[in-house]
Amino acid sequence: MKIPLIKSTFIWSIVLAVTVQLLLAFQGIDVCDDGFMLTFYQQFFNHPESVEYNFMYWLAGFIGGIWYETFDGAGMLSFKLLAIIVNTLTYIVGFYVLKPYLKTQYVIIGLLMALFIYDFGFLVFYHNQLTALLTVTGVYFLIKALREQGSSWFIIAGLVIGVNIFARLTNLSLLALIAVIPFFGMISKTSVHVILKSTLQYVLGIGLGATAMVLLIVVLGQWSIFSSALETLTDLGTASDSSHNFSDLISIQFLNYKTILGSFVKFGILTAVLILLSKFLNSKSVGKGILLVAGVVVYGYWFYNQHTIYAIYVLSLIGCLVVIIRKQESDIFRCVALAALLILLVLPLGSAGGVISSGYMAIWLSLPLFFYAILLLSKLKMRSVEYKWPSNIIIIAIVVSFFSIKVYRVFNEAYFDPGSRLEKTASVNSKYLKHVYTTEERAEILNEVLFHLKEVAQPNDYILAYDNIPLIHYLTETKPYLGNPWVWLYDDASFERKLDMASQDKDELPVIVAQKFETIIAFSEPKLNYLSTTPHADNESRIYKNKILQQFLISHNYEIVWSNSYFNIYKVNHPAK
Numbered sequence: 001m002k003i004p005l006i007k008s009t010f011i012w013s014i015v016l017a018v019t020v021q022l023l024l025a026f027q028g029i030d031v032c033d034d035g036f037m038l039t040f041y042q043q044f045f046n047h048p049e050s051v052e053y054n055f056m057y058w059l060a061g062f063i064g065g066i067w068y069e070t071f072d073g074a075g076m077l078s079f080k081l082l083a084i085i086v087n088t089l090t091y092i093v094g095f096y097v098l099k100p101y102l103k104t105q106y107v108i109i110g111l112l113m114a115l116f117i118y119d120f121g122f123l124v125f126y127h128n129q130l131t132a133l134l135t136v137t138g139v140y141f142l143i144k145a146l147r148e149q150g151s152s153w154f155i156i157a158g159l160v161i162g163v164n165i166f167a168r169l170t171n172l173s174l175l176a177l178i179a180v181i182p183f184f185g186m187i188s189k190t191s192v193h194v195i196l197k198s199t200l201q202y203v204l205g206i207g208l209g210a211t212a213m214v215l216l217i218v219v220l221g222q223w224s225i226f227s228s229a230l231e232t233l234t235d236l237g238t239a240s241d242s243s244h245n246f247s248d249l250i251s252i253q254f255l256n257y258k259t260i261l262g263s264f265v266k267f268g269i270l271t272a273v274l275i276l277l278s279k280f281l282n283s284k285s286v287g288k289g290i291l292l293v294a295g296v297v298v299y300g301y302w303f304y305n306q307h308t309i310y311a312i313y314v315l316s317l318i319g320c321l322v323v324i325i326r327k328q329e330s331d332i333f334r335c336v337a338l339a340a341l342l343i344l345l346v347l348p349l350g351s352a353g354g355v356i357s358s359g360y361m362a363i364w365l366s367l368p369l370f371f372y373a374i375l376l377l378s379k380l381k382m383r384s385v386e387y388k389w390p391s392n393i394i395i396i397a398i399v400v401s402f403f404s405i406k407v408y409r410v411f412n413e414a415y416f417d418p419g420s421r422l423e424k425t426a427s428v429n430s431k432y433l434k435h436v437y438t439t440e441e442r443a444e445i446l447n448e449v450l451f452h453l454k455e456v457a458q459p460n461d462y463i464l465a466y467d468n469i470p471l472i473h474y475l476t477e478t479k480p481y482l483g484n485p486w487v488w489l490y491d492d493a494s495f496e497r498k499l500d501m502a503s504q505d506k507d508e509l510p511v512i513v514a515q516k517f518e519t520i521i522a523f524s525e526p527k528l529n530y531l532s533t534t535p536h537a538d539n540e541s542r543i544y545k546n547k548i549l550q551q552f553l554i555s556h557n558y559e560i561v562w563s564n565s566y567f568n569i570y571k572v573n574h575p576a577k
Contacts, residue, residue: 010095013108017115018088024121025080027424028414029438029446031519032486034124035471038079038432039485041068041125042474047460048225053484055229058217059166060127067125075432079124086125090133091115094364097140101333102372109399110368116406117312117360120415127168132361134164135174135347139339139365142177145198146184147332154181154201155208162209169233170350176342178202180335188331228483232494252354256310260317260355263302263310270298274397275389291390295397296404303405309359312367315398316344319369322376340366371395417442418522430475442523445566450475452562453513456571462510466549467542468519481510492544499552509556512570514549526565 040054044065054061067082068074091111098107123129138160145153164171181202185195217226274295281287303311323329323337343362351358378391412420419439426443427433430450449472457463459477470485472478482498484490490498503509514531518524529536533547552558558570 009104009108013112014088014091017091017112018084020116021084021087021122024410024414025077025084026435027421027437028121028417029076029428029433029436029442029471030123030414030416031446031469031471032416033126034076034415035469035474036486037064037126038076038124038474039470039480041065041079042073042477043479045069047479048222050462050479050481050483051485052225052228053232053486053489055222055226056169056233057127057167058222058226058229059163059213060125060130060168062216063130064125073432075434075436076124077433077435080122080436082125083122083129086129086133087115087122090129090136090364093133093136093140094368097136097143097336097365098368101330101336102368106371107368110371111364113312113399113402114360114364114367116403116410117308117363118415119308119406119409120413120417121410123415128358128361130167131164131171131347132364134160134167135171135343135361136364138164138174138177139336139343142180142202142339143332143336145202146181146335149194149198151197151201154198155205158202158205158207159209159212160205162206162211163213165210166213168350169230171347173346173349174343175206176346177339179342180339183338184331184335187327187334252352253349256348256355259306260310260313263306264314264317266302267311267314270302271394274298274394278390278393288390288393292393292397295393296401299398300401300405303401307356308402308405309355309363312363313344313355313359315370316363316366317341319371319373320344320366322373323369326376336365337369340369414438416519416521428475432475445523446475448564449513449567449569452569453511456561456569457511462506462508464510464512466512466514467545469513469515472513478511481506487545488542492548495545496548499548503552503556509572512549512553512558512568514568514570515566516568517566531568 036054037057037060040051040057040061041064043051044061048055051061064079064082067079071078094111094114095107098110138157141153141157141160144150145157161171161174161177164174178199181199182195184190185192185198214223217223274291277294278291281291320337320341324334324341326334329337344359344366347362348354348358374395375391378389378394410421412418414421414424417424417438423439424437426440427435427437428443428446428450453463453472453476457476457478461478462481463473463476463478464481465472465485465487467488468486470480473480473485480487481502482490482495483502484498487495516528516530517526527538529538530542531546531549532539533543533550535543539546553570557573559573560568561571562569
């Protein structure tokens with residue numbers, strides 16, 4: 001039996017998506033973000049209080065914890081496979097949301113671009129990936145509810161959004177999707193009674209989803225830990241030196257959209273240049289070839305000279321706005337576009353980097369709309385004169401330049417593990433890093449500290465890993481002393497308070513491993529003043545934390561039991577407790 005062309009194209013696109021993700025999964029060891037989440041999964045059921053901070057991503061921890069226990073202490077590669085599953089499910093659900101309204105090739109191209117937006121390959125399973133899947137799924141059921149006017153679908157759609165709040169607490173912003181229902185009522189002239197009923201059913205679903213999560217947390221005996229995580233989140237939101245304080249989170253959005261506006265202007269100028277150039281070239285193959293090469297060059301320049309997510313946001317916003325304002329489109333399609341636009345606007349809220357950090361999870365439904373919009377814009381009529389321009393060549397140029405840059409960057413970088421993938425052939429001596437490869441230098445640095453840590457710390461012991469090395473916990477199966485594997489995320493006051501509380505509440509003092517080099521993005525050379533309490537360029541962002549750490553070391557009679565140029569390992573000389 002022959003498989004229909006549309007279905008076979010979709011299937012082959014999934015095969016391509018999975019294959020590329022698998023090929024990239026075997027390289028790249030990040031000690032920061034990956035270590036932060038992997039420690040969460042490892043301790044979620046074993047010692048949940050030791051990863052209290054992570055509980056703002058509770059649902060991700062619940063799923064990751066089950067995965068860890070099911071696969072007998074799953075390693076990093078296993079969690080990269082889980083990420084591939086979640087990413088691919090998002091791709092599939094996104095396809096079925098959009099395929100009734102767009103040509104299959106444009107849906108697939110847009111979704112593949114959304115999937116491969118990363119410059120660095122792929123992370124392990126993460127709350128952002130889970131957020132994207134649940135968000136797209138919620139929209140799928142919401143659109144189905146509007147199309148069929150079925151009360152159960154409104155409840156299910158709301159339930160998914162309610163559950164999604166617990167994947168990442170700032171997903172509360174997705175409550176904005178409720179605006180899609182009255183918008184549908186307005187453009188379809190549906191009665192106020194029906195729209196109000198649908199809205200209430202949607203809200204009921206949100207309440208049911210959130211309640212189910214709360215009950216599950218209570219049943220697992222983790223409510224007090226979850227509550228403490230909420231208090232910590234509030235503290236971070238009001239601390240001036242926190243990367244997550246409320247004022248900075250708001251200001252970053254303005255800066256993001258200022259940059260996006262500038263990117264839009266550049267895109268408009270470059271596109272106008274191409275359109276003008278097309279007027280001087282004939283429509284034969286040679287002319288089209290020259291125009292295509294020129295398009296790849298100018299859009300390649302546009303993508304390359306900024307963070308790619310800004311360029312993708314420009315395309316996504318164009319797609320959403322064109323569909324929303326075009327009254328000739330079906331009511332349901334315009335609702336899809338509004339949902340996609342709301343996701344673009346609200347999902348990055350609460351992220352320290354805004355669009356840069358979280359924008360990639362918001363573009364799944366909006367980016368494919370651009371290709372539809374650009375074709376419409378190419379056929380605009382002004383004063384009864386039809387202006388046509390080479391939209392197909394522009395689309396091809398954008399796609400070719402985007403994927404060319406992605407291939408180049410991904411080949412030369414894994415997440416927080418830069419450098420050519422040809423150089424990532426070394427392994428780290430840990431069962432949790434089997435079949436995951438990095439550079440020889442990074443492997444040697446990690447192997448040496450892990451070897452010496454085993455001499456002073458056993459699994460389930462407390463360790464204080466200072467300050468950007470949370471992966472240490474996962475690899476040694478140790479508990480974070482401060483309830484957070486990544487202590488750099490604490491502001492100064494929270495770090496001091498958590499350290500005081502831990503020393504009073506816990507019966508044992510931790511082994512302390514402190515780095516003396518930068519680990520965010522790349523491993524730097526050792527820095528002599530990294531741990532110094534005297535102001536220096538090497539420690540300007542952590543000098544107060546360094547003072548707090550030094551006071552703790554002195555007051556509890558710690559001594560260095562091993563040291564090299566990259567790390568110090570401290571242990572209590574005469575235990576105070």
